[in-house]
Amino acid sequence: MTNATGTAxxxxxxxxxxxxxxxxxxxxxxxPAVDNLTLEIPExxxxxxxxxxxxxxxxxxxxxxxxIEPTSGRIILDGEDVTKADPDQLRRKIGYVIQQIGLFPHMxxxxxxxxxxxxxxxxxxxxxxxxxxxxQTVSMAPETYRNRYPKQLSGGxxxxxxxxxALSGDPAVMLMDEPFGAIDPITRDRLQNEFLRLQAQVRxxxxxxxxxxxxxxxxxxxxxxLQEGSRIAQYDTPEQILTAPADDFVADFIGRGxxxxxxxxxxxxxxxxxxxPTVQLGxxxxxxxxxxxxxxxxxxxxxxxxxxxxxxxxxxxxxRGEGRALDQIGLPPEAIVExxxxxxxxxxxxxxxxxxxxxxVNAEGAYQGIVDIDSINEAIxxxxxxxxxxxxxxxxxxxxxxxxx
Amino acid sequence: xxxxxxxERRYDDLITVALEHIVLVGISLVLSTVIGVLLGIATYxxxxxxxxxxxxxxxxxxxxxxALFILMIPIFGIGAPPVVVALTMYGLLPIVRNTIxxxxxxxxxxxxxxxxxxxxxxxxxxxxxxxxxxxVIITGVRVTTLILVGIATIGSLIDGxxxxxxxxxGLARVGSPVAINLVVxxxxxxxxxxILFDALLTVLGKLTTSRGIR
Numbered sequence: 001m002t003n004a005t006g007t008a009x010x011x012x013x014x015x016x017x018x019x020x021x022x023x024x025x026x027x028x029x030x031x032p033a034v035d036n037l038t039l040e041i042p043e044x045x046x047x048x049x050x051x052x053x054x055x056x057x058x059x060x061x062x063x064x065x066x067x068i069e070p071t072s073g074r075i076i077l078d079g080e081d082v083t084k085a086d087p088d089q090l091r092r093k094i095g096y097v098i099q100q101i102g103l104f105p106h107m108x109x110x111x112x113x114x115x116x117x118x119x120x121x122x123x124x125x126x127x128x129x130x131x132x133x134x135x136q137t138v139s140m141a142p143e144t145y146r147n148r149y150p151k152q153l154s155g156g157x158x159x160x161x162x163x164x165x166a167l168s169g170d171p172a173v174m175l176m177d178e179p180f181g182a183i184d185p186i187t188r189d190r191l192q193n194e195f196l197r198l199q200a201q202v203r204x205x206x207x208x209x210x211x212x213x214x215x216x217x218x219x220x221x222x223x224x225x226l227q228e229g230s231r232i233a234q235y236d237t238p239e240q241i242l243t244a245p246a247d248d249f250v251a252d253f254i255g256r257g258x259x260x261x262x263x264x265x266x267x268x269x270x271x272x273x274x275x276x277p278t279v280q281l282g283x284x285x286x287x288x289x290x291x292x293x294x295x296x297x298x299x300x301x302x303x304x305x306x307x308x309x310x311x312x313x314x315x316x317x318x319x320r321g322e323g324r325a326l327d328q329i330g331l332p333p334e335a336i337v338e339x340x341x342x343x344x345x346x347x348x349x350x351x352x353x354x355x356x357x358x359x360x361v362n363a364e365g366a367y368q369g370i371v372d373i374d375s376i377n378e379a380i381x382x383x384x385x386x387x388x389x390x391x392x393x394x395x396x397x398x399x400x401x402x403x404x405x
Numbered sequence: 406x407x408x409x410x411x412x413e414r415r416y417d418d419l420i421t422v423a424l425e426h427i428v429l430v431g432i433s434l435v436l437s438t439v440i441g442v443l444l445g446i447a448t449y450x451x452x453x454x455x456x457x458x459x460x461x462x463x464x465x466x467x468x469x470x471x472a473l474f475i476l477m478i479p480i481f482g483i484g485a486p487p488v489v490v491a492l493t494m495y496g497l498l499p500i501v502r503n504t505i506x507x508x509x510x511x512x513x514x515x516x517x518x519x520x521x522x523x524x525x526x527x528x529x530x531x532x533x534x535x536x537x538x539x540x541v542i543i544t545g546v547r548v549t550t551l552i553l554v555g556i557a558t559i560g561s562l563i564d565g566x567x568x569x570x571x572x573x574x575g576l577a578r579v580g581s582p583v584a585i586n587l588v589v590x591x592x593x594x595x596x597x598x599x600i601l602f603d604a605l606l607t608v609l610g611k612l613t614t615s616r617g618i619r
Contacts, residue, residue: 067521092523102518106536106615116522149617165522175521 015076016173016205017041017064022073024059033059035229036073042222043172044203050216051226051233052253060230061175061209065094078172092119095166095174095204099181101158103150109135109161110146116169134164137198156187163195167202176208180215192218213254217242217261225250239265243384259380260344268346268360269339271379273369276357278303281310281326285318288326299355301333302326307366309333309359333359339368343379346371411586419571423594426567429560430553430602433489437496437553438546444497445504445542446530455505462497466552470495470559478563488557488565495556496549503545507538536615543610547603554599558591568594 019039025032034056041047049057062068064075066087074083082090103112110131117127132142138160150158159179166174180188196219199206210216216223217238224235227249234246242262245251254261277291277300291300292315302311313330321329335353337346337360350358350371360368412419444462448455465473470491477487511534519529535542561569571591578584611619 065521067517088523088525090523091521094521096518096521098514098518098521100512100514100518102512102514104515104519104533104537106617108617115519115524119523119528149615151617 014043015040016043016078017207018076019060019064020074020076022060022063022070022075024056024063024068025071032071032229034063034070035231037230037232039224039232039235041205041207043205045221046199046206046208046219048216048220048223049207049209049226050211050213050223050253051230052228053211055226055228056230057209057211057226058177060226061177061207064173064207065091065096065175067091092116092169093171093173095169095171097162097166097174097176097179099178101162101179101182103158103161103165105150108147108149109140109153112150112161113165113168115165120169130168134167137167138164139194140164155183156191159183159191160194163198167204172205174204174206176206178210179208181210195219214261214264218264225253239383239386240390243386244388244390260347262380262383263344263347263376264342266343266379266383267339268337268341268343268358268371271343271371271375273360274357274372274375276301276370278367279313279326281305283326285322288313288318289315299330301359301367301370302330303367306364309336309361309367312355335359336361337371338363343371343376347376406582406586408586408589411583412590415590419590419594422566422568422570422591423598426554426557426569426594426598427601429485429488429565429567430492430550430557430598433492433496433553433557434546434550434602436489436493437549438500440493441497441500441545441549442504442542444501445508446535449505449508458501459498459505462494462501465494466498470556471562474559474563474565483564485560485566487563488560488567491560492553492557496553499545499548499552500542501545503541503548504538507541508534510541511537537618540610540614540618543606543613547606547610550602550606551599554595554602558595568598 017039018041019037022034022037022039023032024034037060039060049060051057059068063070064077066075066082070083074081076082077090077093104115107115110128113131113134114127117130122130131146135142135145140157140160145153145157145161150161153161162179166176180191183191192215208216208219210219220238222236223238223241225233225241227233233253234241234250236246239262241250242254242258242265245254245258251258276297277295279288279291279300279302281302281304283302288300288302292298299312299314301309302313304310310333311327311330312333313326317330331354335346335349335358337349337358339360339362346358346360350356350373356373358371360371362368441462444458448458473491473494474487477491481487481490515537516529516533519533524532557565557567558569558572560567561573568591571587571594575584575587575591578587
């Protein structure tokens with residue numbers, strides 16, 4: 001498992017970046033900005049460095065591509081010690097995205113993306129193909145955007161180009177410093193989702209700095225919570241951090257509502273769905289009454305031929321609507337979610353819905369089941385038990401290293 | 406003799422000295438620009454050297470042009486060379502100052518992103534910082550041009566070429582009717598040359614500035 005000195009294993013077990021006793025002491029400062037940090041970053045994962053401002057997270061990240069030179073320790077990239085390597089050569093192999101994005105305003109989008117391939121000495125044809133490929137990857141039509149300038153793009157589009165530019169040299173590693181920090185919340189959410197989808201394809205090793213614990217939980221495969229001097233308070237998966245915070249600092253940093261945050265980690269498809277009585281659109285009222293009577297629920301869901309939800313009906317609705325078709329009585333279905341929605345999405349939906357339930361449908365819109373408060377409760381309970389069990393195992397293994405915490 | 410009769414008679418002379426004026430200012434401008442931009446690049450990231458360069462080039466401009474031209478004689482003799490040297494000195498300040506300002510105004514995030522992509526110091530300067538500072542630099546060059554077109558006339562004092570010949574000729578004949586004509590013709594020549602230079606530089610600035618930052 002994981003511990004306070006920041007070692008980790010992932011499925012492939014390969015470490016892509018290894019920081020060994022890394023330190024940064026600025027002259028005339030009483031304390032080092034980064035103090036003897038040891039951290040292993042597994043290949044293909046998003047590792048989030050998160051912590052209060054001034055904790056040294058950005059300094060730590062900038063030491064990996066040596067924008068800031070460390071004063072002690074070593075940086076091992078893909079098994080090679082790069083602490084003293086040529087910094088420009090090193091940086092061409094590492095994608096870099098900063099909060100302000102830093103697109104070159106005097107260059108077109110194509111020229112911006114071509115920067116690293118040009119530095120790497122690719123030929124023109126290959127660069128052109130790469131530009132089009134990357135623009136498509138970030139959902140921007142190449143023929144429309146290639147020749148535009150950054151000032152002609154929206155904030156969200158600039159961010160996308162920033163990511164495309166960072167991916168241009170096909171680096172194994174990407175460093176991202178609050179890449180979604182300067183974007184409005186709605187666009188940010190969309191870009192985060194897009195980025196996660198992209199990462200599922202490209203599987204880069206990503207070091208991601210943020211001060212926002214919610215973003216860390218959403219984006220991270222693994223989170224390093226840092227204290228002053230970049231000391232690791234906890235280095236673990238989001239689930240573990242939420243369910244078993246290592247100490248008061250971590251618990252404080254996560255803040256209240258850890259259970260609610262945890263709902264962001266579970267998907268509807270991983271939850272045990274409740275089944276409510278369902279009837280077909282053409283059924284007569286007695287069938288519906290029979291279905292209601294044989295369950296403990298007060299409402300039945302009316303489905304059409306494609307099993308798409310059409311209506312909620314209750315016994316009183318049937319009484320009042322004597323003789324009318326089932327889609328003429330009761331209430332229209334609300335709070336419809338797909339299996340890949342998070343439990344948090346489902347909870348949001350069901351709170352505002354009439355019957356406090358969310359209807360789960362598949363991509364074709366066909367009914368799959370129901371998420372209600374009980375399913376959410378159950379999910380939280382399961383997560384908590386699992387995490388406690390894992391924490392106990394972890395503690396046994398890591399006993400000798402507890403001193404460093 | 407009316408001014409227009411005068412113009413008709415001296416038209417060829419006027420064109421000749423105007424062309425001389427253009428060449429004189431053009432050469433000095435190129436020298437000022439090259440030296441000024443280099444000085445700016447060399448000092449914009451420093452504190453003391455930057456202040457010193459600005460103070461020295463600034464003090465050049467405060468030297469009365471009469472005095473400076475005369476001081477040039479022992480070193481460069483008379484004629485065009487001392488005038489070119491003096492004009493180059495006068496032209497430095499706006500270019501140095503705008504180069505420094507322009508380079509310092511480039512967003513640090515953009516420079517850092519270039520650095521993070523693996524651009525060397527020289528590559529960043531050439532591909533990012535100078536193109537972004539260029540509109541500010543070219544504005545400095547335009548200011549310098551206007552200063553030089555004016556001061557160049559004084560060069561005739563030490564036998565330099567240009568429209569100053571007409572003006573000093575007029576000065577030597579104060580009292581005679583032709584004096585005013587000479588001075589006015591020289592003055593109008595200077596204004597026309599200044600407008601031509603400014604128009605040329607405006608067009609040049611447009612052509613050499615990326616659409617992305619216009």
